[in-house]
Amino acid sequence: MNAKSISPYYLEIYKEIQRSSKGQSINEKKRIRFERFLKMARNGDSRPRSNCSDVNERKLGNILVGILKYPEFRDKIEEANPYWFAENISQAAKDSLVYLAMDGKDLTTDLDRRSFRRYTTPGKHYDEYLTNHLMTLAPKWFESVKKQDNRTILLEMARSGASTPKRKSSLHASLTRYLNPRSPFYDKEFAKQIKKINPQFVGRIGQKSSPDxxxxxxxxxxxxxxxxxxxxxxxxxxxxxxxxxxxxxxxxxxxxxxxKIQSLRPDWIGVCYRYSKEHRQEELLKLAASGAPKPKNSKSDVEENKMAKRLYQYLRAKSFDQEFCDRLRAIRPDWLPDSLKETKQEEKIPA
Incomplete structure (x- = not known):
């Protein structure tokens, strides 16, 4: 591979194609573009991506997508470099890392850092050849990532007596990955070490649910x-x-x-009951008995919108409740949908 900076290199090729294609016919433009991409493929250059953050590479990638629609062009490019058509997305990310390492640059973007961890960390996407190659080209990358490893941060938090990271945070996700035996990132030694330091910090993360x-x-x-x-x-x-x-x-x-709870602590029932299906149905029945109009979906009235959704849920959706439907029919049949009204009329027809 050529040790060229990605963005300027692709910019040069893009400008070259634009200059050569200026004033040419459509077929001639296709031929010029095809020959330039064929040259890149034969030189062993990385395939330009159409879905990357680099503007110049993205422009070139979009042109390539248009050229590959023609089978006669695609076959010749694939013959010149089959590497372009095998695992394009992952291979392009790996190529990007190699280019950065050969240029002596650091991992500055989040995308590059994620790709580096993805392919150099033992797991599903681990690439041993790429890891060894990058160790030779850019050993400082591994040192910086090791310093920033979440394992070190989590161990320091456990030693200091800090609380467990909040759910949905990156640290909590990392802790779960390292402690879950089914995860490809499971670290047995780390799990033993952190549980020994502070068992309360780990809690039930990584434990199997017991039957009792x-x-x-x-x-x-x-x-x-x-x-x-x-x-x-x-x-x-x-x-x-x-x-x-x-x-x-x-x-x-x-x-x-x-x-048992109701006999011991009746004050505990209220809060649980508020969110139950039973309580919500009683609210709807009370509203119907009061003579109020049928609730409708309303952006301006949040409460009415909630009541309308619940009514739909108990009368039409998967959680249809026949008992609730019968009780509502006795109070306010006009609240029922037409399908249920028709059912009621059919039942009244004598045999």
């Missing part, structure tokens, strides 16, 4: 309720579990557990 998790959660929740402790926050693991066990629409709803 439900029993453990319910025992802990009942203990908190009987001791008069405050209700767990609804976003905490116990708060989410409590809402799931108490809500009738949940797949893990537990009627006996709900009755």
């Amino acid at each position: 998790r439900k029993l453990q959660n319910q025992t802990e929740l009942l203990s908190m309720a009987s001791e008069g402790k405050p209700k767990p926050h609804f976003k905490s693991p116990l708060g989410i579990a409590l809402n799931n066990y108490m809500s009738k629409g949940s797949r893990v709803f537990d009627k006996d557990f709900r009755e």
Whole structure:
């Protein structure tokens, strides 16, 4: 490969094509462009990409896409350099890294840094040949990435007693990848080290769910309720579990557990009940009994928009509820969709 700077190199070729094609016929323009790309392919140059951030390369890549639409041109270019047509996207990223390393440049863009980590980190996309080649060309890249490795940051956080990184953050994602045995980035030594330093920092990340998790959660929740402790926050693991066990629409709803909580701490029921299907249906039925008009989708009124969506959900969507439909029919049949009204009329027709 030529150790040329990508952007100026592609800019020169683009200007050369534009100069040669000026004032020529359409067929002659195609021939000029084809011959220039064929020369690049024979020289072993990297294939210009049409979906990259570099403006000059993108312009040249778009011209190439147009030329490759013609089978006679495509076959000759592929014969000259089959490398252009094998794993184009990943290979172009690897070529870009090699060009930067040969020019003695640093990894300045996020795209280059992601590509470097992707192909030099053991895992699904690891490229041993490229890694060894880059180690020879740019050993400083590996030193800088090692210093910035999230493992080092996470270990320092665990030693200092910091809290676990927030969900959806890059550090939390890295911690999950390193601790999950099913992840290609799983690091057994790192997992042992960080769990030994601060087990609370890791929590349940990377652990398999035990079969008796439900029993453990319910025992802990009942203990908190009987001791008069405050209700767990609804976003905490116990708060989410409590809402799931108490809500009738949940797949893990537990009627006996709900009755126990209700007898111990009735004040815990209200917040869970507010978000349940049962409570939302009662709100709709009360609104219907009050003689109010049928709620409609409205951008200006948020509450009416919510009620309209819930009504649609219980009458037409996958979560159709026959019991709710019958109760609403008895109060406000005009709220029912035409399909359900027709069903009702058909049922009245004598046999």
